[in-house]
Amino acid sequence: MISPKKELVPDGNFTSVKEVKSGKKIVWKYKKHTLWARYNTPGTSWVALDDKVFYSAPRAIKIVSGNKSGNFINMTLPKLKPATRYRLSAMVKLENVTALSKKGGFGFQLADDGNHFYPQRNMLTGSCDWQGVSFEFVTSLQVEKAEKITLRTWLLLCSGTAWVDNISLEEIK
Numbered sequence: 580m581i582s583p584k585k586e587l588v589p590d591g592n593f594t595s596v597k598e599v600k601s602g603k604k605i606v607w608k609y610k611k612h613t614l615w616a617r618y619n620t621p622g623t624s625w626v627a628l629d630d631k632v633f634y635s636a637p638r639a640i641k642i643v644s645g646n647k648s649g650n651f652i653n654m655t656l657p658k659l660k661p662a663t664r665y666r667l668s669a670m671v672k673l674e675n676v677t678a679l680s681k682k683g684g685f686g687f688q689l690a691d692d693g694n695h696f697y698p699q700r701n702m703l704t705g706s707c708d709w710q711g712v713s714f715e716f717v718t719s720l721q722v723e724k725a726e727k728i729t730l731r732t733w734l735l736l737c738s739g740t741a742w743v744d745n746i747s748l749e750e751i752k
């Protein structure tokens with residue numbers, strides 16, 4: 580029997596998220612969930628909500644990396660169950676993503692606060708119009724001790740631009 584999908588990413592379509600100032604930084608908030616960028620340096624490496632280029636209206640998020648440092652956004656997620664399989668999926672559009680080191684490119688990584696990482700193995704490079712990407716991972720036994728789970732969407736060791744929309748995380752039964 581197929582059970583109905585329970586969406587674990589709050590506002591993965593970027594419909595309700597609001598931009599707010601947090602000290603000197605700009606972050607994006609939706610209820611108690613926060614998105615924040617590693618770098619937000621205009622003209623070099625920055626992140627913004629984009630209301631012109633999106634997969635689903637009214638906006639997507641745009642990540643730009645100007646150099647090998649890369650750039651990413653982090654998103655806080657609800658707690659996950661231990662030793663459980665999950666599938667992360669999203670729509671992604673890339674422009675001139677160029678690896679500047681081995682393993683560089685666009686991808687996702689989840690982390691719990693116990694230093695357990697669940698990375699996407701196949702990093703994407705080049706240019707493409709909107710396409711679906713997904714990967715599955717199994718959580719550790721310790722994941723239930725984590726106070727929070729972080730989803731990182733990143734341009735790792737690469738330059739280029741990525742737009743991301745319709746981020747979704749679901750448990751696989």
Ligand SMILES: [Ca+2]
Pocket residue numbers: 591592593594633634635636637638639744745
């Ligand atoms: Ca959207």
